[in-house]
Amino acid sequence: MATPIGNLDDSTIRAIEVLKQVDLVAAEDTRHSQYLLSHFGIRKPMLSLHDHNEEARIVVVCAALAEGRSIALISDAGTPLISDPGFRVVRAVRAAGFRVVPIPGACAAIVALSSSGLPSDRFLFVGFAPARSQARKTLFEEYVRRPETLIFYESPRRVADFFEDAEAVFGGQRRACIAKELTKLHERIVDGTLSEIKRLLMEPAMQRGEFVIVMGGYEKPARDGxxxxxxxxxxxxxxxxxxxxxxxxxxxxxxxxxxxxxxxxxxxxxxxxxxxxxxxx
Incomplete structure (x- = not known):
């Protein structure tokens, strides 16, 4: 089930009702998600489900479903499984014959793409790039000639290094858009070339928050000369x-x-x- 990516008022009526009705909430971070439930006056038993315990939680989740209990799977923000844990559990639940019902809502990648001004007819969601520079450049080289718009997630501590390596691989003139703190008080969405955005990130204030980076795809050079x-x-x-x-x-x-x-x-x-x-x- 999708949850807001920042502004709690983006919660859907259906999502709120589902949270009220389910028997158990499986959350990436129970402390973080408790704030969401408390905002709507909801009290439910919670089960942590994150990258480090997902395999072990498969048995717990399937056992609860076998007992006839209903479970809402949520992440810290946005749509579960999109650069978040959960796909192994969903796969196991489906394989066991239980019904999986999607409750749609916010997704930071789509929100950023729709406001970027870059082509949205075809796009590739890449997610988080590797933390180390060489591995990051190797990843970029795989996509440098892809024509689709590319979507990345990045953390504040690595965003400047991301653009340093992106400029080196894709070239400084590749168009891009950086979206930070989406739907929050200090939301900022800026478009430009990779070189321009790299310079903008020299401002310390620009390196705070969570980032979605949307990058234009490869365009073949003009054939007229x-x-x-x-x-x-x-x-x-x-x-x-x-x-x-x-x-x-x-x-x-x-x-x-x-x-x-x-x-x-x-x-x-x-x-x-x-x-x-x-x-x-």
């Missing part, structure tokens, strides 16, 4: 040098085709450029 296309990609690759190197081993047309594929430029335009620059040779 090799130089323009390369400039859009970064302006750092020497196409002529690349062609000269590959041409040592392949005929000109094949060399141009290979280099064009490597750097995502139009092979016909690249071959014409090679012809123009070598016609007097």
């Amino acid at each position: 090799v130089d323009e296309a390369l400039g859009a990609a970064a302006g750092l690759v020497d196409l002529d040098q690349a062609l000269r190197t590959v041409n040592r081993y392949l005929p000109p047309k094949q060399a141009c085709a290979l280099v064009a594929d490597l750097y995502a430029v139009d092979k016909k335009a690249l071959y014409q450029r090679w012809v123009d620059r070598n016609s007097g040779a």
Whole structure:
């Protein structure tokens, strides 16, 4: 069952009624979730269910269901299982033949995407990136040429490092949006390039809160000119040098085709450029 991501008034009428009716509430952090229940005057037995005890809780949950008891599974905020524990329990409950009823509501990833101004027709939810820089860069490299909008979660202590590595892998001009403290008093949603947002995060106040990062997908460079296309990609690759190197081993047309594929430029335009620059040779 989904719970608010910050503003308790975002609780749905159905969610409140379900919490009143169930026999047991399985929560990621019982102390945190107790505040939600108390806000609506609800008192229920609670069971902790988090990353470190999920496997053990499967037996407890299934046994309770077998006794005819009803259970609401909630996370600290938003929709359970989305970068939160619970999928193993849900899988086991379904396998045991019990009914799983979704109670929809808030999800930080969707809230951020819908307010980012970035394409929302296709997107990939990546979740939290690794804590270490090299592992984070390796992950980014897997997605650098994906055309879908990317959605990440990040903690305040790592958000500046996230953008440092993202700029290095995706390039400073990749469009992005950073959403912090969604639905809360100090909510802030800022869009710009990765370089612009990285500079903004130099402000200490911007590094507080929980973050959703929405990043635009890879866009192929414009095909109306090799130089323009390369400039859009970064302006750092020497196409002529690349062609000269590959041409040592392949005929000109094949060399141009290979280099064009490597750097995502139009092979016909690249071959014409090679012809123009070598016609007097």
